[in-house]
Amino acid sequence: MLGLVALAPASARAQLAPQERLCDPSFQDCRADILTYIGQERVGIDVAFWMMSDARYSNALVGAWQRGVPVRVLMDPRCASAHPSCQAANDQLRDAGIPMRYRITSGILHWKMFLFAGQQQVEFSGANLVPFEFVPEIPYVNYTDEVIYYTNDPPVVNSFMTKFDDLWTSATEFANYGNINGPLIRNYPRYSIDPDMNFPPDDSYRARSTAAYAREALRIDVFMFRITDYQQTSAVLAALGRSIVVRLITDETEYRNPDRLWDAYNVDIMHHAGVQVRLDAHQGIDHEKAVMLLSQRLSIFGSSNWTSPSTDTQREHNYFTTKPWVFDWLDAQFNRKWNNSAGYAETKPFVPLPPDVPAYAAPADGAAAQSTTMTLRWNGGLWGQIYDIYFGASPNPPLFAANQQLGPSQYSTDYRSYTLPPLQTQTTYYWKIVSKTMAYVTAEGPVWSFTTGGPAPTLVRLDAPTGSVTGVVGGGGWAFRCGGSIRSYAVLVDGAAVSASVATGVYRPDVANAFASQCPSISSNTGFNFTLDTTRLAGGTHQVSVQVVDDLGRTTSSNAQSVTVVPARTRVWLDGPVGTVTGTAGGGGWAFRCGGSIKSYTFLVDGAQVSVTLKTGVLRGDVASAFAGECPSISKTTGYSITLDTTKLKTGSHQVQMQVIDDLGQSSTSNAQNITVR
Template identity: 50%
Template sequence: MIACAIVAALCAAAPRAHAAERLCDPSFENCRNQVLSLIDSELMGIDVAFWFMEDSRYATHIINRWKAGVPVRLIIDPRANPSYPLNASMLSMFQQAGIPMVKKTSGGIMHWKTMVFAGQSTVEFGSANYSDNAFVPVAPYTNYVSETVYYTDDAALVNSFKTKFDNLWTDTTNYSAYANVTSRVRVYPTFTISADLNFPPGPSYAGRLIALEKAETQKIDVNMYRITQQAHSDAIIAAFRRGVPIRYLGETREYRDTGRIWVSWNMDRMFAAGVPMKVRVHDGENHEKVVLLYGQGLTVFGSSNWTSASDNSQQEHNYFTTKTSIFQWFEDQFDRMWNNTNPNGAIESTPFVPGPPDTPSYRSIVNGATGVSTTGQRLVWYGGPWAHVYDIYFGTDSSASTLVAANQPLGPSDTTSKTQSYTLPSLQAGTTYYWKIVSKTAAMVSRTGPVWSFTTGGSSSGGQLPVPWLDRDIGSVGVAGSAQFSNGTFTVRASGADIWGAADAFHCAYQPWSGDGSIVARVADVANTSAWAKAGVMFRASLDAGSAHAFMLVSAANGVSFQRRAASGGASVSTSVAGVTPPRWV
């Protein structure tokens, strides 16, 4: 009877704080006070899970409730400490107070940002870590961390978080005791997890979201802190190309973070595809993870970034909801940030402008080198973290103006020692060569390296093909062919059945080609081994025997002909004029 009287008195002295459903915007609101009020009002139990905590106010208020007899459980991840040293201090405060804590020990990080208030049937979650500036602006609209802070007493959501928290607390495979743990048993009844919630790892965040994006026909808005997973940029580009209006708002610092170079690549490729994009320009940070699908009236928000880790290894929480009030709230927030229509007249976002790559830094062949072997040579350079494709210029002209390979997808230098390279064909002896590299981002923003040169050993005797020309047999030939170059003239010797039908057999001198162009040559002579022995200039889709091609030729005895094969493996057709003999320009 005495115990009941004390409980009744406590309840009367501290009325239950009813959070209801509320989104708080720390761009101009103090969102911390409601969290502290919920902590201070709790009588039955507080469960907290977070990646890091830096604001001691949360720790102090939680410890005070613990000292008042309110049960508290914490799920934490000490792996955050090196990046967020204040987190270690908060964990020490909790440990010294005697609060039981378990830690995530395997797989990806514990990335929740959640407090469950059992007695108030309320949960707070979103994108905001418990730092001093995530819930309260330094200066409204001009210096703040853009976050989602969501409070709800929706029973389906609250009960889902209770069950999921119990699941993690009792998981001895991925979580181990950190401090003060005497029992790892379930506290709540086991509830059905709401279908509107998504708790990776296990249930895929990316798979669920991308399927919905593929179904969207009206409009998509994205406010995303980090994107490193290609599947997400693929989905946005695909939606944009099928005519769905897109607005993408990103974070400036993430774009050029050398620790996460694929953010730049994904943002650049969306820009290159024409997706309208803006980035944060105010003094704070854009840390939200929100997607609005207008045709479905669907809002997706929570803790998951657009990364593989957020999809399949980190502990995350996300909400897929069609509540109209939530959609309208986020639409209004996005419009304000995108259009810079806040009441203070502050500029919150600016059009995204892709940055350039680093200037390529050459490693070899060393500038000015002499006596270089004519075979087995490679050009080697360091492309840096932002370049993904490269143009290689190489030849005997001192300006290195001959493009021998365009848009080579050699990737970035994701470490300081990773380099890119291009293998050269056999070179002429006693010849000076010049080369340069043009690095390009996924947005095709480029930087050009300097011109370097080297000289091969030996004496120039002519005969070999000049760079970038190569030669080879194509198809099944009886005797291997050859090609030489001397005094401005190519001499090609070949055997083979014909260049005709569905497949060819011949020898050619060739060079790689990208885009439109023309080749003009004077066919001086064609040996009359057959009336249809032929020589000329050809554009060919590939070096396969059945490749599509266009061929302007002079024959030994059947005149000139424009011969072509429209599709690989298809039939050949020609348009001919008889009575024309070499020499002839084609």
């Protein structure tokens, strides 16, 4: 009896019915049903793939062809260049006489699908037709992350029928690979494409998926094998900016795949921005491509990675569906792997890796007689993206330029570079590069040095003035060029030259002692002093520096000192009237604000305003002489005179004063004089 059962013809055995389901190759055999459908098909089989290296499929297809079932194959021979194992199946199918066409446009054929015409059944996924992507080696331990979709849903099946016929009959996208006899004809009616289907490059996967992210209100969960399209990353960052939770499971090997270095760039950016990231922890790879959007209960899965070719040039197939059972299935799969709730380590926390230590190229360490025009060059390695440049005359150089996004070095002489500002001659400089990934993990290079050539540089230092200043202030510092001289000095305020009296040859033994080893011939008289009239400056903070020209005609600027100019106070004095007065009494005094002016005068008697006859601009040479040192710009006509009618005052003793308002709106009151009215 057992022998009879074993020998029963296929038609007598139970048939595998058309089905609508998802299959998880982490613990299920997702290949068996494909082989069964091939064995059951009697009308026609259409298959399209990027990579087929599992002989089970090619053997089954050849068997169907040999028993008279029409088979059409769309494929891409470029697979063999990257994966030599592709070639055997391509040769086997062609040698069996199966009609085959191949994609000839720039992007690869990335379809992975079977269509069984008589059974009205389609299978498609992101899984290649290789031994390890549909069946686990060890369930939950050694497998490839995928989602395999079997469907007999008419809109989906009809969409693939129409799209396959479109590609099969295309004279511009596909060419004949083998066994094409006669004209290319369509096998199916022309159906409308299911709006839930997405067929790049005719339809944009990027635009459709990122628009869905922009509508999400709760959470985005992602399985994604390869991530090199920054526009996908940018859309995720925008979701984070709206406080949307984003969780990503991605492939550990692809993260540091030298052929896909922009994967690390994008994963690092997302991790640094706050995306929760985990890596596959099982023994296989995470090859799945699925996105779940919780508030929309939208599932996106298929063959497209988050790459530019997957939306712009490659032939892909994706499904954007709100079928509740699909979302629930994918959500359960994601959470099982995220939480390792099956009792196996399927995922692990993502820890961003550091970049390579930068390898310096030029200038050489210890190089002498270097130009004062210098460009630093180094190899940042594949994973360096951002660089901090440390540079200066100290053996422990300070940070000079932070976060220079110069990108990676993709081959040995693909140097990153940074051009320094003009340097001093005969000076030793030190430099260091710190590489960073987009996750801001660092790798620090060593400190190297070089020394410039040419004549000795001019050194100039400004010590003062600093802090708050008013009126005429003193300043000074030192300047010298070893073996040369300083020809001229200019005082600058906020970068512009101002009038200042500079005295040179000031004794500075401290400077001579500090530089004696570098310049044995240095003079002890390298100092300079100057006076600066701050009344000519606006109130507030200014930067003061000194610029010198040496005997070689070179201009060198000092450090800058910050000063805060406090406007000069208004001075006002009342000379008279004073003593006993009767009738009409004369008087006067003087008032000025250095660098400003007096806008109004008010005469006060016992603190109250009194009308007087006032004359201003009276010559007061004595005042100008007295205050010339404090205010070099003082006028000689700071005086005023008044005539007071004392008959309008009560007899007896009074105090008189002058109150003025200056150009800053400030009120100042003079000294008081005592008068007695008779």
